[in-house]
Amino acid sequence: MEAHDQTRAEAFERVERELAFMSLIQPTYVLFHYPKPVILDDRVDWNVWRFHDCRDYVWEQAYSEEGWAPIEDYLTIIRKENPHVKIMFEHRSDLVTDGQLERCYRWVEQLLSEPDESTSSNNSI
Template sequence: MERFLIGHFGIFDEDKQERDFREGFYGVEACMIDKEEDIDRLIKASHEENFNVCVHFPLRSGKWKFRDPQFMSNDMNNKKDSYEYVEEEITYICEKFDPHYILFHYPKPVILDPQVDWSNWRFADESEYVYDSEYTYDEFVCQTQELFKYLSTKAKELDFIPVLEFDALNKYVVENNILTELLDRYPSIRLCLDIARLHLQDIMDNNFDPYPIIEKYAKYAEVIHLSNGRLCDNRNNNHYPALPELKTSDGWADVRKYFRLINEYNKDYKVLFEHRSDKISDEQLENCYRWVEQLTNQY
């Protein structure tokens, strides 16, 4: 369990920390915290209880007009504002404490296949996506190269690991090798694979197969985001805990298969339980932890 993290979204919830965190866990991933005093309480707890704090960007909510920085926007004003926003926020973070990693959604805006029905994918607003018919491969390469160069420089300067979490995956990431080439060229930059996202895209997109994605990118993973989900109730039942009794025949992800494949390529990743633990009992939560511990150690 030394590779496990729990998440705090919006607030530092001390009741959740008491219930969900276990001695020996690696740490906490914090995201969109509303109040400065909650950030201070989280940092204080990390010192007292000796755990690491990681950031699911943004750490602070309400500091910008969009949910995520749109590094790769072809609107030059949005792009410029995004980089300035990130510069300010990561400077704040690294002056406040020493994050193990800072995670960003990638790419943003998300590049979508217009032939797929994305109505069940959760976007904050229309600014978060663009269709691939409006965004060329050359643009994608140029913008990604610029992002990698920037994050690599900031990682060295401020001593953190930049992590890119795949949002919906586009054909440029799936069919080409530019991303693996850049990950090899800039080894300080790592990835996050989200099992629930991969599963949902697998159901929604007939041309998408998540398992070759795991084979291609798992070795670059710093962290796995773990929850389960189904297309039929993704809007109101997302981030459901990954429990061993959930059946693929009922529409749930095959979590065993994902971990079995990830383990073939990577034995050092961390696991963030990105789930709504309030939806299950204490016994179910403990069973979840024990089961995932077994899955992560099966090579």
């Protein structure tokens, strides 16, 4: 577990350095890839989401942590810094249904339009 904690801490430190640099150069947009491995909820069927390489993910149960990555918290922080932020999703449209994608878009839109509160206990995807 300590190796995972160290890897995660190093990944967050790299992201913080990059975001600090981005605030200096003020780019039009930033393409952000979530650090791997991602933590996958083992109650969800991930077959269509393209996690083929086992180095790219860790099952939540095996990682001994509750919940998903705090995406809601991340979006809240991003929205506070830039209320006009645009979010771009990468996905394989042949593997995700229009309904799943629309639910994802509505969920993010709701998070970005909520008052400045974290909603990490209210995952809806």
